[in-house]
Amino acid sequence: MDLFDQKIERAGTHSVKWDMLKTVFGHEDLLPMWVADMDFKPPQAILNALDKRLKQPPYGYTFVPDSTGKAVASWLDRRHGWSIKPSWLLYSIGVVPSISVIIRALSEAGQQVLTMTPVYTPFFQMVELNDRKLETTLLKEIDGRYEIDWADFEEKLKETSIFLLCSPHNPSGRVWTEEELNKMSLLCREHDVIIISDEIHSDLIYRHAKHVPTALAGDLHEHIITLVAPSKTFNLAGLQASAIIASDQEILEKIKAEQTRLGFFTLNTFGIAAMEAAYTEGEEWLESLITYLEGNVSVVRDALKDIPGVYLIEPDSTYLLWIDYRETNKTDEEVQNVLLKKAKLALEPGEKYGEGGQGFVRMNIGCSREVVREGVKRLKHAFSNQ
Ligand SMILES: Cc1ncc(COP(=O)(O)O)c(C=O)c1O
Incomplete structure (x- = not known):
């Protein structure tokens, strides 16, 4: 098993990402792929x-x-x-x-x-x-x-x-x-x-x-x-x-x-x-992390091919993915609504990033491959008509 596949329990540690869902999104039962930290342990040397x-x-x-x-x-x-x-x-x-x-x-x-x-x-x-x-x-x-x-x-x-x-x-x-x-x-x-x-x-x-x-x-x-x-x-x-x-x-x-x-x-x-x-x-650990994150990007890239009108802005860096849904013609409000109520997925709404952010969401893939797979499954569900 890859080091980064390990499940780390973060809920209950006063984690903004895991323990502030209700405060920020108004719902508790969401998969948190928002605020920019990772669900990984730092390197052993640290x-x-x-x-x-x-x-x-x-x-x-x-x-x-x-x-x-x-x-x-x-x-x-x-x-x-x-x-x-x-x-x-x-x-x-x-x-x-x-x-x-x-x-x-x-x-x-x-x-x-x-x-x-x-x-x-x-x-x-x-x-x-x-x-x-x-x-x-x-x-x-x-x-x-x-x-x-x-x-x-x-x-x-x-x-x-x-x-x-x-x-x-x-x-x-x-x-x-x-x-x-x-x-x-x-x-x-x-x-x-x-x-x-x-x-x-x-x-x-x-x-x-x-x-x-x-x-x-x-x-x-x-x-x-x-x-x-x-x-x-x-x-x-x-x-x-x-x-x-x-x-x-x-x-x-x-x-x-x-x-x-x-x-x-x-x-x-x-x-x-x-x-x-x-x-x-920390260098050796960082090299492994980058390889793992590249794998996570691939999972999202492949999954988005099946969602009409939704595209990945190919990242050169970061574990934050910028996802473009402008072609779906859905409003930001409609998308946040289905993400939170139907798909149970917490992503950052693009409009938070100012002009040019409308029609986008930001997904944090600094988490295990299993969570990324679940996240894209929920994203597909959000954009499906069921
Ligand atoms: C571009 C950028 N600057 C700064 C920060 C936060 O930095 P700090 O926690 O050191 O204040 C973030 C966190 O997401 C970031 O993305």
């Missing part, structure tokens, strides 16, 4: 590191040691060919908190932040809740692949102070090419725009694709801030550990000052242990 730390009470204030920074740097070098200096690193309890902190540190209320839709919902919230002006450019879906509307992007950069990029892209799983990233970087530089590149999904890359860090693709990188974390890759979101990387010391100092103002000083003891173990010893 469990061992946590166990070791657990056996060393007390759990008082802990600083992030240099060895953790070295582990982050070594990982980025090994996996993505990006060599960073330890002095470029800051830590953060999460990528979403980092986005908020950076927006606060590097822009003023009322200034414009640009992002590409459809996109991960907190991209909108972090801009608006911090009283910045949200501007969006719509990604164009062309033959099942998302493309940037360069003319619109450049036009909107003129009034923008920060561009918030999702790379790889959630929800479509698109990996931006080096050429695209280079062009984004050049245009942003030309218009004096800072890029926040959220690369939380950058380790979960399918074998036909290649992720390039934006800061590496850009000829110059002082205006690019990169956010990475082991949380998606190794299923550690609850441990809240991530990193901010900025090569411009002035920018880094501003971010650090904002973190200090907000009282964010360090990470939690277990997050540090897990992050270091993940980036030091």
